[in-house]
Amino acid sequence: AQSVTQLGSHVSVSEGALVLLRCNYSSSVPPYLFWYVQYPNQGLQLLLKYTSAATLVKGINGFEAEFKKSETSFHLTKPSAHMSDAAEYFCAVRVQGAQKLVFGQGTRLTINP
């Protein structure tokens, strides 16, 4: 069965610093991978997705993620953090042939001024 592990339930960076949120997946078949962001009192908003095209995926708000099959990873990065990036970030996997998304436990990103 597929699963997702997000290393670090809480990440804190300074404004302007690199953001790196880690996600590793487990899947016996090629997956589709997603990063969602949840701002306080809001729903889940898609940041970016990997669907077997380019391994480096660019998303909204300056975020990007790289699919590395050999490492079964899909880490999310942003070169320079902004205060508005403070939110909870969820990595999710969807296996070909299935409909459900399987989520990681989420990482809360805090930005220090």
Place this chain on the structure above:
Amino acid sequence: EPEVTQTPSHQVTQMGQEVILRCVPISNHLYFYWYRQILGQKVEFLVSFYNNEISEKSEIFDDQFSVERPDGSNFTLKIRSTKLEDSAMYFCASSEFREQYEQYFGPGTRLTVT
């Protein structure tokens, strides 16, 4: 931009009561989903719905849960006899097609069972 809407935003109910959570998916989407997130835990899949029937469900989605698309726009989740452990944020989502296309999520309904 089209969005998924959910009502109510917060529902408080007593144990044993029935609740209906409502969702309006994006109008041209064909697949509909319910997820839940118990406080401090992962977002968990409950059920997916396509062509007026359940297409996939999790072990959480037992006989006390049901889903319905009563008209061309609404998608509902009914919990027949609520338990304390049903307290969670319930998210509705929709997607245009299977697999490749992302699921668009609503803002959620916070259900509190007392």
